[in-house]
Amino acid sequence: MKTETDIDLIRGLRQQSARAQQQMLERYGNEVFAQVARLVPGLENAEEVYQDVFVKVFRKIEMYDAAKSSLKTWLLRIAYNESISFLRHKSMPVIYYEDREGEAERLSESEVEATFGQPNPETVQLIRAALKHLPPDERAIVTMFYYEEMSLKEIAFVTESIPTTVASKLSRTRKKLCKIIKMLQS
Amino acid sequence: MTEEKINALRQKDANLRDALRLDEMERPQMPADLNARLMQRMAAPSPSPRIRKIWPWLAAACVAAFIVVLVAPPKGAPTGEPKAMAKVEQPATVEPQPREPQAAAPSETTTPTADKAPAKSPRQLHKAVAPQPVTSQPVDAEPLLAQTPAPAETFVTVQTDNHQMTTLTERDIPITRPENYQYTAEELALMKKQANEAYLKWVELELEISKCNLEQTAQKGD
Helix, strand or coil: CCCHHHHHHHHHHHCCCHHHHHHHHHHHHHHHHHHHHHHCCCHHHHHHHHHHHHHHHHHCHHHCCCCCCCHHHHHHHHHHHHHHHHHHHHCCCCCCCCCCCCCHHHCCHHHHHHHHHCCCHHHHHHHHHHHCCCCHHHHHHHHHHHCCCCCHHHHHHHCCCCHHHHHHHHHHHHHHHHHHHHHHHC | CCHHHHHHHHHHCHHHHHHHHHHHHHCCCCCCCHHHHHHHHHHCCCCCCCCCCCHHHHHHHHHHHHHHHHHCCCCCCCCHHHHHHHHHCCCCCCCCCCCCHHHHCCHHHCCHHHHHHHHCCHHHHHHHHCCCCCCCCCCCCCCCCCCCCCCCCCCEEEECCCCCEEEECHHHCHHHCHHHHCCCHHHHHHHHHHHHHHHHHHHHHHHHHHHHHHHHHHHHHC
16 A cells, blocks of 8 residues: 555655655665566666656656555556567567467476475576576566565556456466476476 | 465465575666666756647648638539629620630621621610510520520510510520530531641641751751
């Protein structure tokens, strides 16, 4: 939920106060940059998108609806959209694994749980390698869920989707990661 | 998969969480001066985009289109009739207009209809109708040269010397007669002859020009 300071911050942003803008960058800058860097390869590209995100935020702060989401979720949504738009616009080459034959879907839930559940440093390294083979949007969803610990509703808001779609995407991505790990092991 | 199950996975998938945590730790950090650069960019006056106002042009185009629609004659309306009407409207002041030169040239060969018509000036007409106070239609019985049917007659009321009302028709004015709009066979023959003569003259002229050019070329060659 938004705090008292968030309310002040939004009021200041609506008045185009430079101090409020500075405060916002200090408060949410790192999280927004992390979201952008997760999706956009290359530091320079990430910086460019980051700047575009905040320029957009400062100019369109009137569009923020506190009833729909928190300020942070709204920022992450803009960052997500800007990053995806940047990738499409620049048509950057992204190489990732695609489960065309549905092999990952055929993996059993117990098999997947065994891979991810039992703590094992070797598996952790394999998972890290496998994460690099995921498309950027799936990697972002997994990170938002497991690392940022965002709820399905929040992730759905960020990705402009619905919670059930996010849930099924997460489930599919887990299986896909497991399949990639098996491929890497073999 | 339900939300509860998914949320339970978050706790179960320890390896995945660890992997993501390590990945995020290794991710490049945000440059320290990035926010300062962004604030500079925000403070700098943004180049005002060149906005072209198109609504005045749209409005002007709409007005122009409206005027065109308003002024343009309806599709089915004949073009010759309004002119005739306009001339008939002032019979007392209209002078008998001579026919166009092309059409007037072979006037010797025209039919009695064409001969009779220009002879009657409005004044003569005025005299002619004076003793007869009743409405007169003098040319009704005349044979028409043109195949096209005559346009609907327009009646014009003329006040005579005796202050008696007389109605003239459009046919009383020669220029408005439909048969006079058409060329007679003699006129057409004459025009063809003139065209042929003009063509022959043009050919002769072209030949002379060619000869001159050849001579000049020959002189230069020498």
